[in-house]
Amino acid sequence: MxxxxxxxxxxxxxxxxxxxxxxxxxxxxxxxxxxxxxxxxxxxxxxxxxxxxxxxxxxxxxxxxxxxxxxxxxxxxxxxxxxxxxxxxxxxxxxxxxxxxxxxxxxxxxxxxxxxxxxxxxxxxLPCVWPTAFGLLRDAGRLREGEDILIHSAAGGVGSAALQLTRELGAGRVYGTVGSAEKIPYAAELGYDQVFLREGFAQRLTEVTGGRGVDLVLDPVGGPVRERSLSVLAPFGRAVAYGDLGRHKQWTASVWDLWKGNRTIAGFNIGDLARRAxxxxxxxxxxxxxxxxxxxxxxxxxxxxxxxxxxxxxxxxxxxxxxxxxxxxxx
The missing domain is CATH 3.90.180.10 (Medium-chain alcohol dehydrogenases, catalytic domain)
Structure with missing residues (x-):
């Protein structure tokens, strides 16, 4: 063959x-x-x-x-x-x-x-991307109706699938980030409420949400993007890591910051799910x-x-x- x-x-x-x-x-x-x-x-x-x-x-x-x-x-x-x-x-x-x-x-x-x-x-x-989107939102992200979301790599396969699924699951406002200005029009056409460049996204998101931030962040990028994502979480917000597109060194979060800021970090890996569930x-x-x-x-x-x-x-x-x-x- x-x-x-x-x-x-x-x-x-x-x-x-x-x-x-x-x-x-x-x-x-x-x-x-x-x-x-x-x-x-x-x-x-x-x-x-x-x-x-x-x-x-x-x-x-x-x-x-x-x-x-x-x-x-x-x-x-x-x-x-x-x-x-x-x-x-x-x-x-x-x-x-x-x-x-x-x-x-x-x-x-x-x-x-x-x-x-x-x-x-x-x-x-569908077979890899959509079970990933379901797992990110339902299982690792614990999405509840009306909650606001930030999706990094918004123009990618998982990002666009997750966006569609957020609408099916009754999310509130859904924001996206992309790595280049050329991708903003495409991502906006997918139906995000707003799309930002990944560089400087934390400041822009803080501005448009009046300082509240979002309830859930989906992050396949890692590194500084993952670290800054914690700063835009609303009380009891969750950041879900599911990749390392940026190929950054391992980053360790401060348990003190999670505890004092009412924040959660979760992970999703479809390979582990295939083995255990x-x-x-x-x-x-x-x-x-x-x-x-x-x-x-x-x-x-x-x-x-x-x-x-x-x-x-x-x-x-x-x-x-x-x-x-x-x-x-x-x-």
């Missing part, structure tokens, strides 16, 4: 087109013939070596955390899905940049929902697909590139030039 993989870590040049053996499903797995694969920042971290050196069969790793396509084969004991069924799947062990991939059925959901069938090009960007990811994916089929949310896909251009997709995301969700097409 055709795949984009890596034999070593480094820049985009380590991604190469390969011919690999077709996978065989084991108990509780299916093989998915991939139509589209989502591109996520964790795949850049995977390529750079932040999760270790490639250790797949033959020393090759295949990136890709989320796909949509059709079921090609069933493993032993699988009865809830059928060959030929259109599905979306989250892949905690990667593998999505390939024509065929094995997927644990706990993370696979049919595109045939009660509200209608979802197009695979719309579904491919996998059923939650499947449930959230089902809910997202139902919302998409009913027209309650938009998939946020802004660009579809052929599999051979995976390096270009990584460059766009890594340099901050990407807006919304990028997919790779294998059709």
């Amino acid at each position: 055709r795949a984009m993989g890596l034999r070593g870590n480094g820049g985009v040049e380590v991604l190469e087109e390969l011919e690999l053996p077709e996978p065989v499903p084991t108990a509780g797995q299916v093989v998915v013939r991939v139509a589209f694969a989502g591109v996520n920042f964790a795949e850049i971290q995977h390529r750079r070596g932040e999760f270790g050196a490639p250790d797949g069969p033959g020393g090759v790793d295949v990136p890709g955390l989320e796909v949509a396509g059709t079921i090609e084969a069933l493993g032993p004991g699988v009865s809830e899905l059928s060959v030929g069924e259109p599905v979306a799947a989250y892949l905690p062990a990667f593998g999505g940049y390939a024509e065929l991939v094995t997927a644990d059925t706990r993370f696979v959901r049919s595109l045939r929902t009660g509200a209608g069938e979802v197009d695979p090009a719309a579904a491919a960007g 996998p059923e939650r990811i499947g449930d959230y994916l089902s809910e997202a697909l139902e919302l998409l089929a009913a027209g309650g949310i938009r998939p946020g896909v802004t660009q579809i590139l052929p599999l051979a251009e995976a390096a270009k997709a990584h460059e766009l995301l890594e340099t901050g030039a990407a807006r919304g969700k990028i997919l790779l097409s294998l059709t």
Whole structure:
């Protein structure tokens, strides 16, 4: 089968087109013939070596955390899905940049929902991004109706998904930050109440909220942005860390400041959730697909590139030039 993989870590040049053996499903797995694969920042971290050196069969790793396509084969004991069924799947062990991939059925959901069938090009960007958005807002963020939110990296895949979900969950005002002025118009079109440049956001947010701040901050950036985010929390506000786009050194918060300021820091990591509460990811994916089929949310896909251009997709995301969700097409 055709795949984009890596034999070593480094820049985009380590991604190469390969011919690999077709996978065989084991108990509780299916093989998915991939139509589209989502591109996520964790795949850049995977390529750079932040999760270790490639250790797949033959020393090759295949990136890709989320796909949509059709079921090609069933493993032993699988009865809830059928060959030929259109599905979306989250892949905690990667593998999505390939024509065929094995997927644990706990993370696979049919595109045939009660509200209608979802197009695979719309579904491919959901399995990683939307369970993350649900986890950030419902679980780690404990969002309550009417609360105000600040979303960093507002024009990205998770940011735009979280924005849409805040509306579904009854949030109050939703603010966003972006890394460059060029992204402000795009983010504003998504429906934020106001969008700021990340540089100087704390002062601007303090001004527009009359000094109150916000109840919840979602932060994938880290470093100084995370530290300044604590300063804009309203009483009993929560800052949720879920990434390190800035590749900053580890920052340690002062428990004294949290205690004296009635602030909370929480974390969300979908990889840990996949290991310890996998059923939650499947449930959230089902809910997202139902919302998409009913027209309650938009998939946020802004660009579809052929599999051979995976390096270009990584460059766009890594340099901050990407807006919304990028997919790779294998059709």
